[in-house]
Amino acid sequence: MDPVESVSMLAAAWDALTILADPMRLGILCLAALLGVILGIVPGIGGLAGTALLLPFTFAMDPYTAFAFLLGLGATTSTGDPIPAILFGVPGGAGSAATVLDGLPMARRGEAGRALSAAYMSSLMGGLFGAVLLGISVPILRPVMLYIGTPEMLAISILGLSMVAALSSSTPLRGLAAAAIGVMISMIGSEPRTGTFRWTFESLYLWEGLPLVPLTLGLFALPELCDMMVSRHSLKGKPLQDVNLGIWQGAKDCFREWWLILRCSWIGTALGAIPGIGGAVVDWVAYAHAAKTVKGGYQTFGKGDVRGVIASESSNNAKEGGSLITTIAFGIPGTAGMAIILGAFLSQGLVPGPDMLTKNLSITYSMVWSIAIANIIGAGLCYAFSPQFARLATLRYTLVLPVVVCIIFIGAYEGSRQWGDLVALLVFGLAGWTMKRLRWPRAPLILGVVLGDTIERQLFISIRLYGADWLLHPMVICILGLAALGILRPVIGALLARHKGWDLNFGRPMFSPADLFPTILLAGMAFLFWQTMGWGWSTALVPQIVTGVAFVAVLGSLGNAVFRRGITAPSPLDDARAEASEAIHMDLVDDNDGLAIAEILRRALSFAAWLLAFLFSMAAIGILPTIPLFVAGFMHFEGRERWRLILPMAIGMTLFVYVVFDQLLTLNWPLTWIGQAFPGLRVIPSV
């Protein structure tokens, strides 16, 4: 780059900073950061709903203020996300699902303060790093992106999917099965090449595939809540560690692990810049990377290692800078939130593309600054309220559960605002809980869902354009080599380790009730495979391959369990532990507090019954009348709470939902039975 140009870039960056320093703009940025943190804390809502709501308000603003507002909000939601993840095991957004794995065990140990602090500090550092990377790369954005074609994107997506190997280290077959099932789920919907509807079962809801929000909430949030109900307390009765000490310690952890943060921020920024990958897998990829590379990671990750929190959160905040790259340079939004930022471009009359890097360079730099400043404000806000947040973790489950359940229902409904979202939430909740209890890793499933159809799409485009030659692109070779290395290294390692004591001593077959789950899966897959028969070959090819892979993997895992059970573990819930010999299981593990299985099932069933009751009541009389009934009912029957506590909770929650979701976010509630029978009753909100 010639010196004149670099001076003008610095000048533009400085200009942008002085423009943003205007008190009015800074004020708006602070407001946005505050809103962002709050929306981040509320599970499932996230930045998408917030930015969509605020978009019209930016029509009247100048571009600097408008982007400060929207980016400030979008960037800080991922700072608020880890709070419920750490405290209740309920990720505030899809991007902090991996934070749960180590954050929750830390909170259970009484280290909520430390985990929170590490989350904020790594969020801050990751966010700043993402912004810096964006700022530095501005001049080379377009040339680089023009070099990255569909085959290169495909290779990166495959690299992302290869992380499945690291995320299912102790149970490789189950990890493979979960990933393949995830890819199968991503195949649902209208297929772009021939318009065939795959596995939509004549339901309009499935035309564009399953939305990600109910799926992640079901897989990761509901199981945690269910187990809260099973164990009958939110966190173990351990004394809370001194919060201030924990906060100091968490920050110190981050400074010590700066190199890890830098690496994970790279991952976040790079993946954020690849359209279609988005926030839901970034944290998992960074988490898998950290587990593979940090010292002793395989022994401690998933058991409350602060480095797990750091990896997940730093990548999660860094992705914002990354996803802005393609949005600015080409108008291709990296995430759903960026699609709205793109809307702001249009409404401001700005055209993403070359203009943003020349004529409107100062606007581009103002975005970089907005993300950086918002991250600082967001982390500051979180720190200010940390002691209060940390105390939330010690509340009784009868206080926490009804509130969080209500919000999760609404969050899932935000997915596409149809009944299908709630059905999907419950179905995946059941699947998630079963997987968690039977030790099937859940992260590979998410990777499969997010990357599956992207890979298929890019694969067909690549083959169509280049035939098999796409594999010979130099960058493709490098990236795929990296992916192969990631997959093969643990496999080879395991083979070598087993070689010492190679035991093929299968016992006689022993069946257990836990085998029911894989058996149902096998039957389901056989049915789905049969459904692919009528499709054209290009439509059916990938679904048939992944269904086959999933089938074989599940069958293998089932066989393994059935034939080895005789040798190893006695109880059906424990038998998975046989598989998890040395490598750790990268998912939460619950100790059952010595509860009998019948009792666990009874309590889980009653949790399911509460959820179903909520759903039916919502269909019958609307969500707003349901919420006070549900909150009061739950607190009264489950917890025998005093009415003096129940009434304010029930009324407060109802008002909160009414004001925030009905009035502010103007959610379009589903029709109710009494609303249809007596149209006059529709004066009541949500009926």
Added chain:
Amino acid sequence: MKLKHFATAATIALSAVLSGAPAMAETVEEFYSANPVTLMVSAAPGGGADLYARAFAPFLSKYIPGHPNVVVTNVPGAGGLTAAAQLQNSAPRDGTMIAALQRNNLYLPLVSAEKLAFDPREVSWIGSLNKESYVLITWENAPVKTLDDLFVHPLTIGSTSFNNENRTFPAMINEYLGGKLDIVPGYKGNDEIALAMERGEVQGRAVTTTSLLGGNDANWLAEGKLHVVAQLAMRPSPAVKDVPMILDRVTDPKARSVFEFMFLPLDAGRPFAAPPGVPEDRLAALRSAFEAAAKDPAFVAEVAKQNATVEMIPGLEIHQILDKLYATQPEVLDRVKGLLVSR
């Protein structure tokens, strides 16, 4: 306190149900000053349809008697059919719910192999905010630079999905005019195709005239990096009036009917509808408010700032378009199905 509130509401509701009279006596203005209007957008937040709707909402509010609050809510899914089905089957029919639908909703139910819970003739169309038209563009170094080249040289173009106009229109050229287009579907969105074109993966694409004149395409066009090969529409667009019309090459009357069937819905580019059975006076008020709002200079300026245009057509004209579409001969429909339904 809650109970009392509920009791009051229930009383009001019961009286409304039992008498049924208040609705009759109420004027349109009284009704709308007491009831907000929900504008359901059939697409996700942030896209073109959403932006139009969100910019339009305050103006609609300004011209509906009683100035109700117009609240925008997004119901994306199934290319707009989710919202369309909701509008027809379950939305309140008192005039408090309208929807911004998509133009494929006008013809897909006629030709789709799936059973759809939407019939565009059932709902009441209020109007449309623009007329769309398509052009086929190629990159500077592509072998195809003019319409005649199209039938001589092969050309790789990008498209999004099977049923999108950016695939169906070029597919018609191949099917009926002997075009040599290699259409690669699967790109996510128009900007991704634009990028693929810029980096040389594909050599061209079919694109709306709005997009050609608004985004990066406009700069490229000015710099001479694009060839505009053909117009894919019923009428020439004034902005590209020297570019040949593809329809002029269609001589076979049957083929021409197929082209016309596919091009006709473009005239209702961004259609708005109300549910069936909305009281006549309120529907009339909505329609005239729509026309007035779409012509409001401030709204036109707002849209112009977004590099788009407003070309209002009244609701009754959409019904005329529908009449034409639904009067199509069965054999033409079969050909259209051949285009839209995979074999």
